[in-house]
Amino acid sequence: MLLIAAGAAAGIFFTQRPSAEDVVLHLRTERLAQATIRGELETQIREAQIRNEHLRNELTIERSARAQLEKNLAQLQVELGRSKDHLAFYEQLLPPGPQGSVALRAVELERNGANLNYRVLLMRSGKPGERVNARLQFVAAGMLGDKETEISLLPRQAVPDPNAVSTGATPGVTPELTDSLKLSFEQFQRSQGVLAVPSDMKVTFVTVQVLDGDIVLASRRVDLQ
Secondary structure (H helix, E strand, O other): OHHHHHHHHHHHHHHOOOOHHHHHHHHHHHHHHHHHHHHHHHHHHHHHHHHHHHHHHHHHHHHHHHHHHHHHHHHHHHHHHHHHHHHHHHHOOOOOOOOOOEEEEEEEEEEEOOEEEEEEEEEEOOOOOOOEEEEEEEEEEEEEOOEEEEEEEEEOOOOOOOOOOOOOOOOOOOHHHHHHHEEEEOOEEEEEEEEEOOOOEEEEEEEEEEEEOOEEEEEEEEEOO
8 A cells, every 4th residue: 555655656746846845745655665665574574584483493392202202112122122032031941831831940049048039930831811820839848956847938028917817828927928929920920039937947948839729830849958
C-alpha cells in the first residue's frame, strides 16, 4: 500500500508543477516508504535467523541423543556377548545329562576359619521355559568330639531362633533364614555363601544335594583336606 501511495505521489509530482511544500511532502513519503520496507525486511531476516538457530539446536540435540543410543546399544551388545560366552563355557564343563536332568556342574568348598565358603554351579538340560524349583542341602560328616556324626549345615546368617515354629525344616530356624538355599532356574544357576560349622566339629567331607521335596535330583561328595 505504501508503494502504491508513493507511486501515486510520484505521478502527481511529475504531472503537475510541484510547489516547495509538495516536494518536501514527496520526499518524506518516499523516506517513510523506504524505512517501512527496510523494517519489514529486517524483521523477516531476524525471524529467519531465529528459526535457523532453533533448527540448529534441535539438530544438535538429536545428534547427541543418537550418539548416546548408539553407545548404549554397543554396551548392551558387549554384555550380551559376554553372557553368551559364559553360558557356552558352563555348558562345556561337563557333557549334558539326560533330557530334563539337573547336574551339579561345579562344587567348591573352602575353609573360612571355623566355617566353609561354598560355590555351586547347577545346570539343567532340556527345553527352556521349564523351571527347576528345588533347594540345596549340605550334609557334613566328621568327628564331633570323639564321635562320628553327620549334620546339615546352614548358611552363616541362619542363626537358630528358639521361638520359630517348626515347619518340617531344621528346628529353631525360620524359613526366611534358609531362603539362600532355595533354587529356581531354567538353564543354570550359581549359588554361593558361607556355611556355619560347629566349632567343636572336624569335618571330613560334605555331601551336596539338590532336593525337590524328599527327592534327590543331584548329589556330590566333596572331601576336605
